[in-house]
Amino acid sequence: MLTLTIDGKEIGAHEGMTVLEAARSVGIQIPTLCHHEALTSYGACRLCSVEVTQRGRTKLVVSCLFPVAQGLEVQTNSARVRNLRSGILELLLARCPGSEELQSLATTLGIKQGEFGFAQDSGKCILCGLCVRACQEIAEKSVLSFAGRGIDRRVATPFYKPSDDCITCRACAFICPTRAIRFEGGKLMLPD
């Protein structure tokens, strides 16, 4: 058992826990998009970023991966953290302006959409990778993976073709936060 401070509150945690787990264990909310407690943490959406101070040095880290440590000080809602979160959400909203999940997150975090004035795309998939990990870790099938690089990255089956390995368990569709991945007539429909 070790103790750390989150938003001024002293908290007990076990070695090996992440800051996100420690915060949630005492009811402190940190927003996440690519995290799910049933799956390995991935650290891609960066929304759960928090400010940590360790040995006198302060830095931003993602709480879903950063391990707790004795004496660690965590700020989950500092100005620096809020700035980063609003920037990330703004970028995601420009990618998927129609996403209800993103819009409600923006409302919760008090972020005004369109502040950066980006051109609006019409995507649905935010590439959080929950479906990829669910397929790999829950269904143990690895039908889904990422293809392409950078802005061309997509969730895909091999060669974008229907996969015989898919057992239609629908874990991917269930876990998708933006409903970008669906099943139609029992068939897996990849995000556009």
Added chain:
Amino acid sequence: MITSIRSTVRLGSPLQLEALRESIVQKNDPSKCVIVICAGTGCLAAGAADVIRAFKEELKSKNLEDRVDVKETGCPGFCERGPLVVLRPRNIFYQQVTPQDIPEIIAESVIQDKIIDRLLFCDPRDNRTIIHEEEVPFYEKQTRIILGNNEEVDPTSIEDYIAIGGYSSLAKVLFEMTPQEVIDEIKRSKLRGRGGGGFPTGVKWDTCRNAHGSTKYIICNADEGDPGAFMDRAILEGNPHSVLEGMIIGAYAVGSNEGYFYVRNEYPLAVENARIAVERAEELGLLGDDILGSDFSFHVKINRGGGAFVCGESTSLMASLEGKVGEPRAKYIHTVERGLWDCPSTLNNVETWANVPIILKNGADWYCDIGTEESKGTKIFSLVGKINNTGLVEVPMGTRLEDIIFNIGGGIPNGKMFKAVQTGGPSGGCIPSSMLHLPVDFDELGKVGSMMGSGGMIVMDEDTCMVDVAKYFVNFLEGESCGKCVPCREGLKRMGQILAAITEGRGRETDIITLERLSVVLKEGALCALGQTAANPVMSTLQYFRDEYEVHIKEKRCPAGVCRALIRYEIITDKCVGCGLCVKACPSEAIVSMGKKEPVVMDESKCIKCGACFDVCRMDAVDKE
């Protein structure tokens, strides 16, 4: 040195290594003529392969093969003047040599001792011709503790390397020092990682040595991918044994028995020379089981990179080595504790490894005499862009930018003005002329918003548009982003869109603030160093060349005349003599002749702004604004 000696006897002790060295040196006749030719990628591209062939044929036809040796070496750095040839022992330096020059060189400078003036280097500043290699200003002002050896060895000959004292540091380390003593010596030398981060190498090794786990890995990062940077290629191509020796010493220090070269696949010569080096070192018992008769064993494999820029980042490189997609992961648990296959791993860059044997040979005190307080030793920079002497430059840390660019680099071509220098690769910052006095080391470059990076140095002249430069690097990084994290993937896309709009005359006054905010999101939020530093070109150009952004946005004008959408061409009728050159050159038929001696007429709606008319006009009658 005679490269034809090929030893295959396994060396069982340091004494046997020393005996081999002495026998190689003794067989070498110091008065014999050796034609040293750079066979690095730069000179090969300039035609060195034909020059080498021509020398060999000429020597054969003149029956001189026994009297004259030809040595193909790695890159000495003066790529601008390749193919480079040095005639030893007199050290006559011939540059831009072509196969047609060979019979004359043999007849005049090899058989007789005449100098061919035409092939000498002529200093453009005072028109002085220089005969000897060591007197060429480009070399004279450098401190070439690493690169200097490139000219001494044929990279495919382990005997050449042994002759100059190669592997003697390894012998000393294995038989006279404990691993901890090696680490302490590297710590005392204050060697810092040359790949970009500048992390203290000794501290890295120490942490890896103390990390839990019986299997540990040594990795050489040779995935050099910065546009315009090629120092690691030159070292690995030109002196692969120095890198290998550094790795074996590192392995002994951290307690590793297995290592990898991760070499960019686009460097075929580096891959080949590293392969030969590993093979030969194994044959001689300098690599493999029971090295030099000690009980220390170390094995090395060569892995070719998959072509992703991000694989130069340590965690991506390790994922790629494991056979996975090369994507980074969080480094909250460092790779020295859990790296390749979750085992403690020491990853260093090519240049860092090449420094190791030199430090152990000469001692940490000697090394500490070179450089600044916190950055010791030398650094190799690849000096490219608008510079007279393109090439590789090795200088002590702390050398001022102006000394590198003007004294060694020979300044800006065609009498143009210096505008900026970008250091540190695509994620580096652009440093303006007011900061040319800056001493170059890890800390000073960081303070002004740039970085050392791996040592790229791109010089820009007055004709460069800084918004266009920022756009170029953002586009490069956008294409190389792996796409895993939101700030890098989405942020660079939006930055690219905004910069494109500004350069095309669609910029908005709020764009500068948006770029600044996005820069913070990238710097603070991105997962790996690629994304965290990707905004540097934008931030530094906004800091030092903000007025250029403003002119693009507010006046829809590109002061450097680069951004095509913002340029206008006009015929100055007073100056035009109606010669019709521009009419012929114009690909879009936008210029019409109105008869002899009558000024031509331009239809602006047809003009594609290619600038062909501007380039061909002899009367300066085309105005560009």
